[in-house]
Amino acid sequence: MIDVYIITIIAIILAILISILRFISLKDIFTKILTTNLLGTKIVLLILLVSAIESTNDFSDIAMVYALINFISTIVILKYFENRRISK
Amino acid sequence: MKDYIILRIITKLTIPLILLFGLYVQFHGDYSAGGGFQAGVILASGFILYNIIFGIDVGKAVLSQRMSKILMGIGVLLFVGVGIMGIILGGNFLEYNSFSFDSTSGQMIGIFLIEIGVGLTVGNVMILVFYAFNNEES
């Protein structure tokens, strides 16, 4: 069972590396926003997998904080992207 | 941003959960990860999300700038007050052993009060800085 977890973790880390490369190489702002959101989701998955391997419950709190923060910051960034200011 | 129906409904659904999670981090900090600092930041970011979606005027009706300034001061005063309470009850500054009948429950009460003070100050400072940057409409 542990092998499945490790293979999944390696796949997710590869995906994170690919998205970071994509973030650096592309000039388009909108793609960068999408990549930020994608990275947040991948890191949530990674944290949950690590907590499943170590069989602790402490890490799931942090995964929840990550999900909330990712949601909030994506909305803020998109709002700024739309009308160049946060408050309208 | 009020005319986006999906954002509005999702925000209405998630903001209670964010605030509840902030309170959990605040009061469960003795047993798992967390504490006043993180809880203040999480509560403030939930409140800032509300301000961003529904407009800053609606947000100020919930927690006005004046109220936020008062709460920010109350946090620091609560911290210092707990410290001075230790002196009055016959100990050193910020020593909680004499708050209750035995030393461990006194420590529990002291840590609980101090975390509330830290959370109030940090959260309200974040909200006030957000207000200060987005105040004037020019």
Added chain:
Amino acid sequence: MFSRNLFAAIMSMTIFSMICALVFLLLDGVDVSLTEAAVGAGISTILFLSSLKHMDFIIKKNTKPFLFSLVLFLVLTASLSYIISDLPKFGEAKASTDSYVTDYYLKNTDQEIGIPNVVTSVLASYRGFDTLGEVVVIFIAGISVIGILRKEYKEQ
């Protein structure tokens, strides 16, 4: 990070603090990781984007010679890498940061404080005065930001 567009720079800073918090988590610093995720990735993104309204969006290309900053950067990097060789090895049992006080905290937290989380007990009880200083620093920083921005608003 190496972008002239400040918007992209803020987003890469968000990504950096997310990965940084992940590294803290894997090194078992759960409280630090929670703080980094909430402060570094959440609030600072919002506050930086709010402050971006008051300034130019794209930095112009710097035409001054950057030899001085290059030399400064190289000297700083060399001296910091020299210091690294003096640090204790990763996970070494006899490192000086792990020997005296840490042992005391880990052994006595259960009897003296009575709460399971050692980090909270150190932060709020053993080192309560440091936390008081931290809170007062945040308070003063908030007051200064409010004061500076209000003055600017009245003069315009």
